[in-house]
Amino acid sequence: MINDIGVHLLGEMDLKLWGLNLREWQQRAWHKAGASSEDDSTARLLVGIEWILSPALQRGLLQTPGAALIVADKRGKPRLVALHLAKAAKLVNYESLIGLADFDEDRLRSEGFQIGSIDHFAPCYDRSLRKRESPYALSLRVEKLREVEKRLFHGAYKGVTDIVTKYVWPLPAFHVTRAAAALRIAPNTITTFSLMLVIIAFWQFWIGSWVWGIIASWAMTFLDTVDGKLARTTMTYTKWGGYYDHGIDLIHPPFWYWAIWHGMEHSTTGPGSEMLEVALIIILVSYILNRVEEGIFMRQFGFHIHVWKHIDSIAREVTARRNPNMLIFMIAVIISAPEWGFVAIAAWTMTCLVFHGYRLYQAQSVPKPLISWLDA
Secondary structure (H helix, E strand, C coil): CCCCCEEEEECCCCCEECCEEHHHHHHHHHHHHCCCCCCCCCEEEEEECCEEECHHHHHHHHCCCCEEEEEECCCCCEEEEEEECCCCCCHHHCHHHCCCCCCCHHHHHHCCCEEECHHHHCCCEECCCCEECCCCEEECCCCCHHHHHHHHHHHCCCCCCCHHHHHCCHHHHHHHHHHHHHCCCCHHHHHHHHHHHHHHHHHHHHCCCHHHHHHHHHHHHHHHHHHHHHHHHCCCCCHHHHHHHHHHHHHHHHHHHHHHHHHCCCCCCCCCHHHHHHHHHHHHHHHHHHHHHHHHHHHHHCCCHHHCCHHHHHHHHHCCCHHHHHHHHHHHHHCCCHHHHHHHHHHHHHHHHHHHHHHHHHHHHCCCCCCCCCCC
């Protein structure tokens, strides 16, 4: 917790946000941001229940005693959205000010408050999601509920990721995530379904059933997008859930490649068995070494290799991870050349290994400290 600061939510609104009563959602969101429970005895931060703040802005307000957040309404008039009170201040003396357009700025300044807009209290770079995003404060009395939910969903998305996750999944994932939230389906339940699809895809690849294997694999990757977004939009993400989800993501791709190789065991077209064996070895070894390179970069410089320079973020969209590799294989199956698709995955994986290795070498050779282009 951030100094065990409580948040006092003012007002009531009878609506649900991501399947949750608004007060419950707000309490979860502020707790995830670092606040203690909503308890008047510890509450130092006053905020209207109608205001949906970005996580970065929530953390900024909690970390800034004396913060007085103002946000311009539709007419451009500044409204007082939140106050972080001093320990000696009494809640009742300030509750009536929250939400007002006509408030006494001079009085607040004389009492030690730091009056500022959204950008004063929150950065634009989210390290955990590897993206730049302007912090926001949205009023549910002004904005449509669907638009607010879309903004929250967008905020839960990683900025630097693969081409399928970034450009194909967002629209359907929003609607499926929204439906799952309404049905109160837990994110770990979605992750468990994706694990079942991992096994189904493995078996289909193992027996050479390419079409059904590809369908199962894409369904798995889709649910892999949904579970994380569901966890973040409903404020139910946990360390265990993160380990469960990322553990599956890390471990299963080599098994899929092995299964695809086995499914080609009796193939009489395309490259011979020796070339396919070499391709399998290249894919598995390069997969491990790619992860090692990323780990070394993270340990030495404190951020992901994919956000060092703009070119690294572009490369992340197509680098030899699961989704781009499955895209290569799917195209090969469509043109009736799965064996050559497997060889193409090996060649692409090796290419990406060399590229990231060279980038790691460059990072170790330039003056320090290194700074991400998103954080510059």
